[in-house]
Amino acid sequence: MLTKVRLTPSRIAAHTCPADASQAFLWDTATPGLAVRATAGKRAFIFQGRFAGKSIRITIGDTEVWTIEQARQRARELQGLVDQGRDPRLVKQEKIAADVQARITDEPALPAWRDYIAARSGKWSEAHAADHLKMARDGGEPVTRGRRIGAPAYTEKGILRPLLDLPLKGITREKVAQWLDNEATRRPAQARLALSLLGTFLSWCGNQPAYRNQVNSDACAKLKRELPKPTARTDCLQREQLASWFAAVRSIDNPVMSAYLQSLLLTGARREELAGLGWEDVDFQWQTIHLADKVEHSGRTIPLTPYVSQLLQSLPKINEFVFASKRAKSGRLQEPRKAHNQAIEAAGLPPLSIHGLRRSFATLSEWVEAPSGITAQIMGHKPSAIAERHYKRRPVDLLRVWHTKIEEWILSNANI
Known part of the structure; x- marks a missing residue:
């Protein structure tokens, strides 16, 4: 009722x-x-x-x-x-x-960018995800580490932020071209990466029901040709500079930093590969190191050469990381550039980037006539030749023969 x-x-x-x-x-x-x-x-x-x-x-x-x-x-x-x-x-x-x-x-494209990161970051590497966050950051945060001489004390806005503050429909080819004109001369390498990331993002939006009617999916098409051709960096330690470099780096007060920089040069490893090395990845009995690798998902195993072995065994076991830091939130060494730059300046050497140490290993290995495939496998370079890619799988023992020769030659010329 x-x-x-x-x-x-x-x-x-x-x-x-x-x-x-x-x-x-x-x-x-x-x-x-x-x-x-x-x-x-x-x-x-x-x-x-x-x-x-x-x-x-x-x-x-x-x-x-x-x-x-x-x-x-x-x-x-x-x-x-x-x-x-x-x-x-x-x-x-x-x-x-x-x-x-x-x-x-009407709203800025930034929320869509964040949706894109949330949807895709599970398939990205940590570094690739960090690039996306950096491209869109607010800026204005104090630079607390790795600040170069003369560099701003606060972080800049992300390079893509001016575009992401526009509505999606406002990111047109004309707007992107205008943005590119401003950035290409100031920071061409960053502009090249940002343009690539932006193009992929717009393509993703074009496949999403919520965004497809607003996005100009081809706003970045063929604009890469407007960028200057990238120039390869050539910073590299020369044979006659080894003694000065080692003397300065071995004099660094922080033994962890000193061992890390020397190990970078003597292994040819990428910066983050070595910084994230754990004690469980080092086998002192069989003299091997297992490194994370951006090419091989399972990582790569390289020889633990005699001098590097001594360096690592001399370090205190503070936590699970070989190159540990009591101050860093991550528990491991984070920013080696400042200490390295100070050592370079003290040695009277020309500027040398951290990646330049990896380049130096590849270059100096030629003095002992190490096969290029050997050096590439130690460094974790992607094989280029068909034989390297499909047929040659060198055991660690064979790598050790040449890696030890490379280390001995570098140390000999460093007067160690």
Whole structure:
């Protein structure tokens, strides 16, 4: 039996759900289809009508938020839609979709960029994910480590931030070209990477229902040709510079930093590969090191040469990392550039980047006529020749023969 009354605040407040029922209705005599539905501890206005021969029920809102007159007006609007042959539920969905589309149309592209990172970062390397975050950062954070002489004390905005602050529809080919003109001369390498990441992001947006109607998927197409050709860096230690470099690096007060820099040169490893080395990755019995590798998912195993072995055994076991740091949140060495730059300056040597130590290993190995495939396998370079890629799998013992020769030659010329 339907309970019908003229709804008033007092009647609504007195309306409750019986203990033996899940809900109870109090129908309004002033507005057909309007009722108050009471459930356990909650009351809401609802509208009930018939559409296409079937009963439909729509929640209007909480009785603590909606007044009676507002609820009656909304019920009349819903009945009006039914009378026009329109399903109020579909009308609501269309309005929500239109509101979402309007929000996407007007808001910056930055939220879409964050959606993209959240959707894709699980398939990226840690470094690739970090590049995406850096490209869109707010900037203005104090530079607490690795600050070069004369460099700003605060971080810049991400290189892509000016574009990501625009709505997606505003990232047009003209806007990207204008941005590229400004960045290509100032920081061409970063601009090249940023353009590539932006193009992939826009292509992803073009495949997403929420963004496809707003994005210009080809905004980056063929713009890479506008960038200057990349120039290869050539910083590298020469044979006659080895003695000065080793003397300065061995004089660094921090033994962990000193051992790390020397090991970088003598292994040819990438900076982060060696910085993340754990004690469990070093086998002093069989004289091997297992390094993470950006090419080989399973990593690579290289020889632990005699001098590097001595360096590692001399280090204190602070935590699980070989090159540990008590101050870094990660527990391992993070920023070697400052100490290295100071050592280079003290030795009177020309500027040399951390990656230049890896380049130096590859170059100096030629003095002992080490086969290029041997050097590449130690360094973790992707094989280029067919024979290297498919047929040659050199055991660590064979690598050790040449790696030891390389180390002995470098140390001999460093007067060690």
